Amino acid sequence: xxxxxxxxxxxxxxxxxxxxxxxxxxxxxxxxxxxxxxxxxxxxxxxxxxxxxxxxxxxxxxxxxxxxxxxxxxxxxxxxxxxxxxxxxxxxxxxxxxxxxxxxxxxxxxxxxx
Amino acid sequence: xxxxxxxxxxxxxxxxxxxxxxxxxxxxxxxxxxxxxxxxxxxxxxxxxxxxxxxxxxxxxxxxxxxxxxxxxxxxxxxxxxxxxxxxxxxxxxxxxxxxxxxxxxxxxxxxxxxxxxxxxxxxxxxxxxxxxxxxxxxxxxxxxxxxxxxxxxxxxxxxxxxxxxxxxxxxxxxxxxxxxxxxxxxxxxxxxxxxxxxxxxxxxxxxxxxxxxxxxxxxxxxxxxxxxxxxxxxxxxxxxxxxxxxxxxxxxxxxxxxxxxxxxxxxxxxxxxxxxxxxxxxxxxxxxxxxxxxxxxxxxxxxxxxxxxxxxxxxxxxxxxxxxxxxxxxxxxxxxxxxxxxxxxxxxxxxxxxxxxxxxxxxxxxxxxxxxxxxxxxxxxxxxxxxxxxxxxxxxxxxxxxxxxxxxxxxxxxxxxxxxxxxxxxxxxxxxxxxxxxxxxxxxxxxxxxxxxxxxxxxxxxxxxxxxxxxxxxxxxxxxxxxxxxxxxxxxxxxxxxxxxxxxxxxxxxxxxxxxxxxxxxxxxxxxxxxx
Amino acid sequence: xxxxxxxxxxxxxxxxxxxxxxxxxxxxxxxxxxxxxxxxxxxxxxxxxxxxxxxxxxxxxxxxxxxxxxxxxxxxxxxxxxxxxxxxxxxxxxxxxxxxxxxxxxxxxxxxxxxxxxxxxxxxxxxxxxxxxxxxxxxxxxxxxxxxxxxxxx
Numbered sequence: 037x038x039x040x041x042x043x044x045x046x047x048x049x050x051x052x053x054x055x056x057x058x059x060x061x062x063x064x065x066x067x068x069x070x071x072x073x074x075x076x077x078x079x080x081x082x083x084x085x086x087x088x089x090x091x092x093x094x095x096x097x098x099x100x101x102x103x104x105x106x107x108x109x110x111x112x113x114x115x116x117x118x119x120x121x122x123x124x125x126x127x128x129x130x131x132x133x134x135x136x137x138x139x140x141x142x143x144x145x146x147x148x149x150x
Numbered sequence: 151x152x153x154x155x156x157x158x159x160x161x162x163x164x165x166x167x168x169x170x171x172x173x174x175x176x177x178x179x180x181x182x183x184x185x186x187x188x189x190x191x192x193x194x195x196x197x198x199x200x201x202x203x204x205x206x207x208x209x210x211x212x213x214x215x216x217x218x219x220x221x222x223x224x225x226x227x228x229x230x231x232x233x234x235x236x237x238x239x240x241x242x243x244x245x246x247x248x249x250x251x252x253x254x255x256x257x258x259x260x261x262x263x264x265x266x267x268x269x270x271x272x273x274x275x276x277x278x279x280x281x282x283x284x285x286x287x288x289x290x291x292x293x294x295x296x297x298x299x300x301x302x303x304x305x306x307x308x309x310x311x312x313x314x315x316x317x318x319x320x321x322x323x324x325x326x327x328x329x330x331x332x333x334x335x336x337x338x339x340x341x342x343x344x345x346x347x348x349x350x351x352x353x354x355x356x357x358x359x360x361x362x363x364x365x366x367x368x369x370x371x372x373x374x375x376x377x378x379x380x381x382x383x384x385x386x387x388x389x390x391x392x393x394x395x396x397x398x399x400x401x402x403x404x405x406x407x408x409x410x411x412x413x414x415x416x417x418x419x420x421x422x423x424x425x426x427x428x429x430x431x432x433x434x435x436x437x438x439x440x441x442x443x444x445x446x447x448x449x450x451x452x453x454x455x456x457x458x459x460x461x462x463x464x465x466x467x468x469x470x471x472x473x474x475x476x477x478x479x480x481x482x483x484x485x486x487x488x489x490x491x492x493x494x495x496x497x498x499x500x501x502x503x504x505x506x507x508x509x510x511x512x513x514x515x516x517x518x519x520x521x522x523x524x525x526x527x528x529x530x531x532x533x534x535x536x537x538x539x540x541x542x543x544x545x546x547x548x549x550x551x552x553x554x555x556x557x558x559x560x561x562x563x564x565x566x567x568x569x570x571x572x573x574x575x576x577x578x579x580x581x582x583x584x585x586x587x588x589x590x591x592x593x594x595x596x597x598x599x600x601x602x603x604x605x606x607x608x609x610x611x612x613x614x615x616x617x618x619x620x621x622x623x624x625x626x627x628x629x630x631x632x633x634x635x636x637x638x639x640x641x642x643x644x645x646x647x648x649x650x651x652x653x654x655x656x657x658x659x660x661x662x663x664x665x666x667x668x669x670x671x672x673x674x675x676x677x678x679x680x681x682x683x
Numbered sequence: 684x685x686x687x688x689x690x691x692x693x694x695x696x697x698x699x700x701x702x703x704x705x706x707x708x709x710x711x712x713x714x715x716x717x718x719x720x721x722x723x724x725x726x727x728x729x730x731x732x733x734x735x736x737x738x739x740x741x742x743x744x745x746x747x748x749x750x751x752x753x754x755x756x757x758x759x760x761x762x763x764x765x766x767x768x769x770x771x772x773x774x775x776x777x778x779x780x781x782x783x784x785x786x787x788x789x790x791x792x793x794x795x796x797x798x799x800x801x802x803x804x805x806x807x808x809x810x811x812x813x814x815x816x817x818x819x820x821x822x823x824x825x826x827x828x829x830x831x832x833x834x835x836x837x
Contacts, residue, residue, distance in 0.1 A: 075327040082335040098225065111334070114283055118327060119640045120719055121290045125323075127827075128294070129316055131834055132301055136309035148310035150388065155790045162777050169770045215791040216783075 065083035083111030220341030229664030241403035350423030377409030453480030458603030540620030722823025772821025
């Protein structure tokens with residue numbers, strides 16, 4: 037499971053990086069969205085996906101309670117916040133790319149005014 | 151206890167007040183300026199109660215939502231945070247006052263004022279928070295506001311600059327998230343004080359601190375991007391040209407300092423206690439600081455040169471100031487690197503003290519100059535040196551303020567810049583005296599070249615814009631007296647900081663001590679779960 | 684886009700989405716859900732209506748009002764309403780956060796109370812977090828819908 041997630045996170049980062057480096061502005065925005073999601077998946081994996089344990093769910097461990105077979109709730113809260121932020125950023129990026137496309141009359145970012 | 155949250159509440163209140171009064175422009179402007187003044191008042195009150203006043207505890211914490219540390223979000227107001235808050239407030243108040251007169255009516259109505267206070271809120275939160283993930287959130291709040299401001303005027307050049315700025319910063323945020331996730335997995339906490347404590351006794355808590363160096367380096371890349379250090383400097387000129395000039399003053403004066411603050415806070419307060427053997431070529435040491443020192447030094451030195459040469463070649467005042475701020479951040483980064491490389495506590499303090507004093511000086515001087523550029527643009531419609539000239543005769547008060555700003559940038563005593571440059575060079579020479587170290591003499595030479603370049607571009611701006619015969623545009627210009635009054639007040643502040651430097655130095659010294667005193671920081675926050683696993 | 688299939692689906696789906704959104708909002712203080720998710724779902728329902736029936740449908744079809752066809756998207760009456768919703772939501776959220784200060788507890792502190800003897804429910808939990816969530820809900824709905832209608836109108 038860990039290996040699978042590592043592969044998923046790796047390929048998401050690779051795909052995101054590839055898209056961000058394209059010339060087409062729409063692809064760049066897609067790349068940003070995928071990069072943000074890659075970071076989110078990565079954070080989820082940081083909270084232990086295999087099985088619950090005191091070492092791996094630090095918030096529960098320090099509370100002193102028994103740690104049942106549960107995943108770490110903290111990383112999910114972090115990811116929820118990160119999703120909200122990347123949602124807002126992506127929405128803004130979409131609107132901005134449309135406006136920049138209108139102003140520069142090209143979807144090729146290398147042709148835009150500097 | 152509520153003193154800690156007071157600046158944040160003031161900024162939040164200002165956002166709400168300017169939103170509610172949006173349909174009545176005059177009322178909105180008044181609310182916005184009042185909000186800025188209230189923010190400065192809240193900062194002054196909080197700093198006095200927590201750090202500077204008689205019998206002040208030195209560090210005050212605040213648990214948002216009454217959740218205990220390390221689970222809840224902690225706000226910490228210690229010397230370092232207090233100093234940075236004062237820097238931010240000193241830029242924010244004149245910036246909003248000039249904005250009201252400078253930015254045209256229609257554009258002010260399009261969420262200008264709420265976003266300005268959102269920017270202030272983001273900066274405040276970043277300075278106050280004691281939680282790593284919360285720091286990320288405040289960075290994003292700050293960025294959201296600055297994205298909109300960079301795209302504010304929306305022509306071809308500016309939207310392109312805004313898009314590049316956005317892409318770069320999203321990549322930076324992703325890097326930040328990766329580092330945060332990795333640190334959580336490694337240390338098991340996100341509370342900075344808790345992290346500092348666990349890293350210092352990694353064995354007792356069953357932590358393997360080996361990944362910390364790499365993760366800390368990811369954080370350094372993110373913060374250097376926000377601070378605009380070489381090699382992450384390329385967004386700076388485009389973004390500063392595109393943003394409204396009072397916002398450029400905020401970006402250069404306050405948000406860049408957030409990057410510097412985060413480097414100081416995380417490396418010196420949190421990571422410094424970790425024992426991580428480094429087996430890298432050139433770098434040798436046992437803490438992440440050993441890696442920070444050479445990297446940041448190279449970044450800082452390259453920024454000084456890059457910014458200096460860029461500014462000398464700039465055709466307009468705003469571009470000159472943008473490049474200049476790259477160079478000046480280099481001047482702040484170099485003493486931080488010296489402090490990281492230092493063996494003795496005394497030299498470490500000298501380095502951080504120099505960086506903080508320089509940060510204050512740069513915020514004031516660069517804020518003053520960007521706001522002056524706004525006034526010049528408002529009066530003549532341009533900032534290009536080719537179209538300017540003779541403003542000195544046209545408006546003596548404006549020119550005097552600009553003159554003070556440039557003199558301070560160069561480092562003429564008794565202005566604030568003199569002490570900034572003096573302390574930075576003092577830190578480098580002290581380092582050179584303790585041994586060959588990191589080629590301190592070479593660094594000294596580069597800094598002197600940087601200082602020389604500052605003189606060159608400052609005189610170029612002065613000769614191009616303010617001296618000599620009046621150009622046609624300048625002849626037809628009417629300078630807004632209210633803006634000039636604000637500028638003169640900031641110039642007076644620059645002079646006052648220089649003349650009454652002693653209390654400023656004491657405050658900066660308290661800030662440097664707070665950054666270095668990990669024990670006091672942990673004790674102030676007192677995160678639960680102290681027993682070792 | 685506005686085919687008969689689209690419109691028929693929208694008729695069936697929109698009420699369901701709205702009910703789910705409200706239930707997510709109400710349980711959000713201690714179960715999965717909350718203001719943000721509820722708000723996004725509500726905005727999705729409205730977006731579906733916009734796609735199926737057009738931007739002016741709410742004004743003309745539901746509220747039976749006239750629409751000035753020449754006005755730009757920023758002057759649209761519903762858009763102005765959405766913006767007011769953002770301000771209202773923000774005010775509610777900040778006010779619930781600051782309310783704690785009056786009782787001498789830190790900013791953003793939340794509390795709850797059990798009300799007994801309510802018909803049908805017998806016992807109901809009233810939380811201040813719910814009020815905060817309603818504020819968040821208003822901000823999210825207002826923000827997403829104003830973005831959607833302005834960008835959609837371009």
